[in-house]
Amino acid sequence: MREVGRHLIIELFGCDAKALDDMKTMEENFKKSIEEAGAKIIGEVFHKFNPQGVTGVIIIAESHFSIHTWPEIGYAAIDLFTCGTKVDPMIVLNKLKELLKPSTMSVMELKRGILVRDKI
């Protein structure tokens, strides 16, 4: 069994509401940590909602990273989808955790594109 991608599904609850709504700081830290993680950024879209909330998606050569925030309930949905073994998504997760200060979180890892062979 072999997969082409690794997808971390992350739920952060009880976050700092101000940090969840601060697009500029989030974007800077997100991008910096992605570079530190060894990924190559090829595009990005960040958007600040009115009255609150931020969406940020960074497209990397190795798939994509995304964050959506709901400051009014202290929640952020994060997806870190990478292919290959070069990029360490935990560096990105740790940076976002440090920034958003969740009181609770869950991380689930999905293997994407599992290639089932006749003989495993």
Next chain:
Amino acid sequence: MREVGRHLIIELFGCDAKALDDMKTMEENFKKSIEEAGAKIIGEVFHKFNPQGVTGVIIIAESHFSIHTWPEIGYAAIDLFTCGTKVDPMIVLNKLKELLKPSTMSVMELKRGILVRDKI
């Protein structure tokens, strides 16, 4: 129990290799179906890899839709993440399925941001 988002994790195997590598047609169909599904597009990034493969991410007011393709193995990883009840992601899935012609597929739905109350 109430959630803020609905996230469809879709795996397409045995797809048409040419369709998986045709960024222009994919982008047109993806965007058209997203508009038909009732979502508001606020940004997008499409990228064609060399020698093959496409990444496309469309950021919508209601979260994001993404596709990553591996023509060499006939595989596409699709994520359709929406919040609210206005957008019907199945319209987008059906269009991509029609375009990429998978021989097998799996769809998993995750509820994101489940708000646990003291009394359920």
